[in-house]
Amino acid sequence: MKRESGGKRIEAVMAEIRSRIAARGLVPGSRLPSVRAFARTMQVSPSTVVEAYERLAGEGLIRSRPGSGFYVSSPLAPLTLSEIGPxxxxxxxxxxxxxxxxxxxxxxxxxxxxxxxxxxMPEIAIRKALRAISRGEGRVLADYGTPLGLPQLRQLLSRRMGERGIAAAPDHIILTESGTQAIDLLCRFLIEPGDGVLVDDPCYFNFHALLRAHRANAIGVPMTPSGPDIEAFERAIDEHRPRLYITNSSIHNPTGATCSPVVAHRLLKVAERAGLTIIEDDIFADLEDEPAPRLAAFDGLERVVHIGSFSKTLSASVRCGFIAARPDWIEPLTDLKMATSIGGGRLSSELILLLLKDGSYxxxxxxxxxxxxxxxxxxxxxxxxxxxxxxxxxxxxxxxxxxxxxxxxxxxxxxxxxxxxxxxxxxxxxxxxxxxxxxxxxxxxxxxxxxxxxxxxxxxxxxxxxxxx
Amino acid sequence: MKRESGGKRIEAVMAEIRSRIAARGLVPGSRLPSVRAFARTMQVSPSTVVEAYERLAGEGLIRSRPGSGFYVSSPLAPLTLSEIGPxxxxxxxxxxxxxxxxxxxxxxxxxxxxxxxxxxMPEIAIRKALRAISRGEGRVLADYGTPLGLPQLRQLLSRRMGERGIAAAPDHIILTESGTQAIDLLCRFLIEPGDGVLVDDPCYFNFHALLRAHRANAIGVPMTPSGPDIEAFERAIDEHRPRLYITNSSIHNPTGATCSPVVAHRLLKVAERAGLTIIEDDIFADLEDEPAPRLAAFDGLERVVHIGSFSKTLSASVRCGFIAARPDWIEPLTDLKMATSIGGGRLSSELILLLLKDGSYxxxxxxxxxxxxxxxxxxxxxxxxxxxxxxxxxxxxxxxxxxxxxxxxxxxxxxxxxxxxxxxxxxxxxxxxxxxxxxxxxxxxxxxxxxxxxxxxxxxxxxxxxxxx
Missing domain, CATH: 3.90.1150.10 (Aspartate Aminotransferase, domain 1)
Known part of the structure; x- marks a missing residue:
């Protein structure tokens, strides 16, 4: 590109950014490459990139955030996660x-x-558990939790999952701060900016925000009363080659739908063919009368990661979520958890454990x-x-x-x-x-x-x- | 590139990846572009990229993680955050x-x-606070916290920061799960893969892991007994144009050094010239006899973000950290916190508040x-x-x-x-x-x-x- 004139070079940079946005290589809300980096990529001077970015900002296609760079603008996914109007x-x-x-x-x-x-919520039981902890071991009150999280709670979760047909050993369960943090951690582990991620349409709206934070390309699959529309699911896979699918297979939020065994089976077959990982967000599981079959149960945690929490059924004040995943993912996920948040609070896990153990839950x-x-x-x-x-x-x-x-x-x-x-x-x-x-x-x-x-x-x-x- | 032969195309893809790694556009541990995306970028077929990646993996330059893609390998920053040997x-x-x-x-x-x-740790005081909460309001036991976090605790933190000369209104403070999560959130907000981030050398080792998780390019600045070596700091800025500097300006981990006022002043001047943001991680603040001047106090939270927690001084079991930042960053940071973790637990914040309020802390x-x-x-x-x-x-x-x-x-x-x-x-x-x-x-x-x-x-x-x- 070095033989072109200055104006041509600026236009070339602008064209490249436009085409990346059009191809969704740059999704709304995502940050443009830094001036320096992009100058290197395009083999132009940084000032050429600055000029190109400023012109694109003038057109409204991108926006500058002072001190932070340029972002792809969009009425749907503005500068930051939300944009507050009147x-x-x-x-x-x-x-x-x-x-x-x-x-x-x-x-x-x-x-x-x-x-x-x-x-x-079970207020009396929570009060009782707090009193028990106030009389308990000093380390519970002041120490960090262990890397995977409280062993006794993981044992209990393993048993509870077993009752739903999900075979997850205690050592293949990681405690997190919340269900949301569990999904966030998995997104960090599994996807990179621009990757396609399938979600149900409609789905829990925070999935949209979470995927935007990961600069992923969210792709909706229409929901039916017996789970996602499997034909649309297959088409979306063929078209977008997504890396991940995030769903609630039972008591779906917001629709209340439950995946039928037929749909679950087909989903898993398609996912296997496409090399797709599924996050089964099962935070409402404990509200079911009759446990519906779970994707993680059919799949044996091969390509399904099962997550849960107690925020919806026990207490949102006592933060505790969990991940059950294939054995070889546990260690890197734990490292990632420690690097980014150290990990679930010991006090919260002990409280949940007490409530689960004494039958009050x-x-x-x-x-x-x-x-x-x-x-x-x-x-x-x-x-x-x-x-x-x-x-x-x-x-x-x-x-x-x-x-x-x-x-x-x-x-x-x-x-x-x-x-x-x-x-x-x-x-x-x-x-x-x-x-x-x-x-x-x-x-x-x-x-x-x-x-x-x-x-x-x-x-x-x-x-x-x-x-x- | 379409007129070239298959072999040439594969070599061209390999050469491009090699040069990106050499230029640190792809840092050790980071994931290579997906096959599809890179095929689009290079205008070659996906199979060409697959073949190129496989050859690079054969050379050991990159490694494949089944079901997840290819990663830049390195003996220092392997496949995942850590690699466990014998x-x-x-x-x-x-x-x-x-x-x-x-x-x-x-x-x-x-x-x-x-x-x-x-x-x-103050075991007796924590036990007392737990008992008080066990008798308290039901919502504290079961409800979510507010988006920014418990208002009374933010008021108290504002006052405490004021005592150290840091002017942060309660509404410019966000509670987080921990100090680490606070820094992680700021990294998500401020940097993107490949960005340069200055750290002290030596520094808290988790900063290395955290920056690796963000695929940032960590750059070390030698530490002296009175703070970072300011000449080396300036050279690193000129050379790498980093976006961020993460430090403990007082009771530095691991060296115990404290930034002198002269160094602090020069740091801030250099940072301003370079458009650099500074995260001042001040989790050991409360251990000081005489509060040393803080970067955030000199700077007035313009380009310094101040973070803290109680894990090191009160309880690591009760998770609670905080961020004090410039007013216009609070809302996007809060959105990001909610999207990725919902936010700090109400129970933890109430506990910390009680311990701070009654003088026992x-x-x-x-x-x-x-x-x-x-x-x-x-x-x-x-x-x-x-x-x-x-x-x-x-x-x-x-x-x-x-x-x-x-x-x-x-x-x-x-x-x-x-x-x-x-x-x-x-x-x-x-x-x-x-x-x-x-x-x-x-x-x-x-x-x-x-x-x-x-x-x-x-x-x-x-x-x-x-x-x-």
Whole structure:
């Protein structure tokens, strides 16, 4: 390129960046190569790259972040993970909804949030476990945990997984800070920027944010009541050659779907052919009445990694997640965990262990399942008169994925209800393809307040009125 | 490249990879571009890339990890973060030493480890705080924390930083799971693969592993008793254009050095000129008798990010770290934290808050400083007859960085002592340039056992004998 004129060189650099963005070699939100590095790659001077980047920024294709470099811009995946606009626009920003739900704001009603109210958690048992630890060994109070995490808890997790047909020895289980950190660690281990990753469409919206943080190329596969659409799954594999698939095979978030054995079997066959790894995020497992067959059980942890946590079923305050993976991945994953976070807190693991051991967790789960099932029916009964109907009746869990009346946009409803301090979870927050605008996820454990339904009713009436216009 | 023959195309791909490795565009341990992506870049068929990669693997330049791709190999930074050989070789592998120190192995003596014995921590106060929480609010026991983390704890941290001259409003502080996670989050935010990052040489060895996990290009700057060698720092900036510098400006790990005001001032001037961000990892701050001036205090959190934790001074079991950063970084950092780990546990933050509020932490620190200072003198006195001499007498803290007798290799001594169940921390574990083979870091709080010194004496005698041969 050295014989070209300065202007031509700048244009060549701009063309190269444009084509990388077009080919998704550079995905929205990802950082452009550093000026120095790219000057070397293109065999031009750094000033040529600076000029090219500035022109592209002028065009709005990329954006500069002072002191940090240039990023591919996009209305969907802006500069940083979220971009916060004026307050009312936020109703449709999943990260904002999420953050709002996490704020200590007692005036808010949160049928859109993703966890149980604290009052549904086994408070008495947690208090008792805390007292037991306060009387226990000094090292538990002050020392680091072991690299893999508390051995007795890993033994217990191994046994519990065994009950679901998943053969994972205690030494093939790693404790983490949370389920999310478990998936993050696996992403670090398994993928690199630009890699394709399959997710369900719709799926837990934080998967989108997590994959954006890894600069991965998320690819959606439509969800059906019996698992991902297997034909679409195969097409996506042929087209994008993804490296990874992240899913909840049972009590899927947000739809409540459960993978049928037929679909599970086909998924695994396709994954094997394509060299695809599957992360089975099973954090809702303990809410099931009848354990559905797990991908990790069919597969024997060959290409499936199984993860879980206790945030949704025991306590989100006591942080503890886990990974069960093939034996040869345990050591590098542990090294990576130590390098990036040292690891799960000893206190949290000891607390979880106590709660699991003394039977109070099982008792809590038995009562919780009954309570959730009842709340599921009650919520559905309250939504029916509003014309909001469940997509399926989930076998278990806290979520019901609902279809709004025809023509109504869930984002509009969410925006209107936010003015009444009701935080909802509109469908497109979960949908990579933005094809779920007519859907809404309800957390049945957070929907026991008439004000929610009154607010919904008002918003729907207004929406119907403007539809009629 | 399309007109070339198949063999030429394969060679061209091989040459490109070789030159990227040589130019450190691909650093040891980093993954090669995927076959598909690189085929696109080079405008060749995927099979050409496969063949080229396989030939490079045959040469040993890269290695394949089944199901995961190809990686740049290197004896220093192998396939994964660590590579575990036969047991005795492990004495010189810092990650192995680290993991070993973390295992529950009561028979081990650990003068090489990086934390205080549990018995030095404020056990009674922690027990009391646990009991208080067991009687407290239900939401503390079961709910998620708020996105930034417990407001009252952030207020208190803000006040404590204020006492050291660091002006950080509570809203400009983010709680994390740990100090390590804080640095990891900042690396995710600030650097990308291939970026240069300055570290002290020697430095906390986990920085090496962390930067390897980020595929960053770590660059060492020699340490002096008054901070990093400022001329070498400037040269490294000119040569490598790094994006980031990670340091402990006070009670430096492993050397115990403290940055003098002159050096701090020059560092900041150079950093400003070069557009460099500095992470000031201040997890040992509370061990100081007289607070030394902090980079973050001079700089006003413009280009310095201040991080801390309580793992080294209160409890490593109760996980809690924090970041104080410039206001415009708080929101994207919080989004990134939520996407990748949700965030610090509420229980941990409440516990830390209670311990900080009731004065028991201050009392503990007062006693701890006296005890550490005494242990420092005692350890030095025990090492002196062995010819092991402190590089400096640190102003405070738990580490003393010592010079071994001339010609003795710390790795050999560590290896010999491991056979006596004594885990040491040989100098090169901390040194990027591997120039600290004659040094050893001692944790004075873990050195109160005669067996350690007997083992050292034997190992040194044997070493002297083989030197004499």
């Amino acid at each position: 307050k009312l626009d936020r109703a449709i920003d999943p990260l904002w909804v999420y953050r709002q739900s996490l704020e200590d704001a007692p005036e808010l009603l949160k049928p859109g949030c993703g966890w149980l109210p604290a009052s549904w 099982r008792k809590h789960l038995d009562a919780l399942r009954v309570r959730l099932s009842r709340a599921m029916d009650e919520t559905a009964a309250r939504l029916a008169p509003l014309g909001i109907t469940p997509w399926i009746r989930p076998q278990a869990g806290m979520f019901v994925w609902c279809k709004l009346p025809d023509g109504v946009d869930a984002a509009d409803i969410a925006q209107a209800c936010l003015a009444d301090n009701v935080v909802l979870a509109p469908g497109n927050a979960f949908s990579l393809s933005q094809t779920a605008r007519g859907f809404m996820r309800f957390n049945v454990a957070q929907s026991d307040d008439r004000r929610i339904f009154r607010s919904l009713e008002r918003a729907l009436k207004n929406a119907a009125r403007s539809l009629a216009c | 047991k005795l070789d492990r004495a010189i592998d810092p990650l192995w030493v680290y993991r070993q120190s973390l295992e529950d192995a009561p028979e081990l003596l650990k003068p090489g480890c990086g934390w205080l014995p549990a018995s030095w 201050r009392k503990h620190l007062d006693a701890l400083r006296v005890r550490l200072s005494r242990a420092m003198d005692e350890t030095a006195a025990r090492l002196a007859p062995l010819g092991i001499t402190p590089w400096i007498r640190p102003q405070a803290g738990m580490f003393v960085w010592c010079k071994l007798p001339d010609g003795v290799d710390a790795a050999d001594i560590a290896q010999a002592c491991l056979a006596d169940n004594v885990v040491l921390a040989p100098g090169n574990a901390f040194s990027l340039s591997q120039t600290a083979r004659g040094f050893m870091r001692f944790n004075v709080a873990q050195s109160d056992d005669r067996r350690i010194f007997r083992s050292l004496e034997r190992a040194l005698k044997n070493a002297a004998r083989s030197l004499a041969c």
